[in-house]
Amino acid sequence: MSRTVLVLNSGSSSLKYQLVDPDDGTRLAVGLVDRIGEASSTIEHEAGRETTERHAAIASHQEALTTVIALFDELGPSVVDSGIVAVGHRVVMGGREFAGPALIDDAVLATIERLAPLAPLHNPANLAGITVARELFPDVPHVAVFDTAFFHDLPAAAATYALDREVAERHGIRRYGFHGTSHQYVSGAAARFLARDVADLRQVVLHLGNGASASAIAGGRPVDTSMGLTPLEGLVMGTRTGDIDPAVVLHLARTSGMALDEIDDLLNRRSGMRGLTGHNDLREVHRLIAEGDDDARLGLDVYVHRLRKYVGAYTAVLGGLDVLTFTAGVGENDAVVRAEVAAGLGVLGIEVDPARNAERSDQPRRISADGAPVDVLVIPTDEEITIALETVSLL
Secondary structure: OOEEEEEEEOOOEEEEEEEEEOOOOOEEEEEEEEOOOOOOEEEEEEEEEEEEEEEEEOHHHHHHHHHHHHHHHHHHHOOOOOEEEEEEEEEEOOOOOOOOEEOHHHHHHHHHOOOHOOOOOHHHHHHHHHHHHHHHHHOOOEEEEEEEEHHHHOHHHHOOOOOHHHHHHHOOOOOOOOOOHHHHHHHHHHHHHOOOOOOHHHEEEEEEOOOEEEEEEEEEEEEEOOOOOOOOOOOOOOOOOOOOOOOHHHHHHHOOOHHHHHHHHHHHOOOOHHHHOOOOOHHHHHHHHHHHOOOHHHHHHHHHHHHHHHHHHHHHHHHHOOOEEEHHHHHHOOOHHHHHHHHHHHHHOOOOOOHHHHHHOOEEEOOOOOOOOOOEEEEOOOOOHHHHHHHHHOO
8 A cells, every 4th residue: 555645734714635645746636625614615626637626615624624535535535545644734834943844742733823923824724724634633643844944044144134133032033934845845846857966056946926935045955035024025926015114014003093903914915916906816917918007017017026136136145046946826827927037137147038938838847048057947836745755754
């Protein structure tokens, strides 16, 4: 019997899951329960080449996971027969406490809960999924794999904010970084694609989804990353501002009558591309641009400008650049964004071949022009296989 790992990613109103064979990376099943707690939830379950979609009222994460197990029994593969050796859980914030995966016990759960103020949108949802899964799978180990772990040992100059040292220490304020499992996987996959030793490469990875982050990776280890204490810092995102003058918060608090929670909501949920264009889906932004919408054009310009700035800054941090990689939903699928980012970076040796860039594929590929000094790649991310491998490595 083969061994498998059930990978769970619990969001505030969603549950993503994959059943993974960690030995060869095969996905035996992939699924999503979305809109948990709403009047109608969407359930998608893919096994083999068959995809099943259903709609039902799913009130809680416990009901969601119970439904998932029933789908495995009905549609396959059988949970009993698939040889589950562990459940791997994505946890967003690991703070300074976790530099790698952790076997979940009551003490680890308490620490994840204590760190929740640093990731209030994520850690409580992650905890809910862990609690339910431990009840439903009591006989296998559960492992937490942290988004922040890959960036745990950032150089002090990159991790430290120029804030009063005692205040920063007392409140755990530093750059933690996020999307670590994606940056870890993609930087390794880029080296494998190029048939080069990761230790010899200076890489910038752009993880561009609704949430977006950049990392500078030297010799396989991160030396800087754009997200900071929280996932709000850095690139322009679907609904988040990214980098913004901190005094904007003070100004709004003093002059607008907005409470701190309202400002928090503004910066995290009503800004970014949604705030600039009315849409956080870049496909809609491109449609508006084609119709002559000036706000949409400005929004994309702001988005691309920030990306170019980070690529340039990280090239300076690395002392040069060998590989630039695009990943995640926008990075893998939006040829316009890739072309516009690269168009301003020829001075760094970045040149994209238009025909290669326009090709659509779900495979790793090179899109840079022949002879260009920097390899520009598109690498589909695979956070779930990283979580599965981290889980079995701990066991």
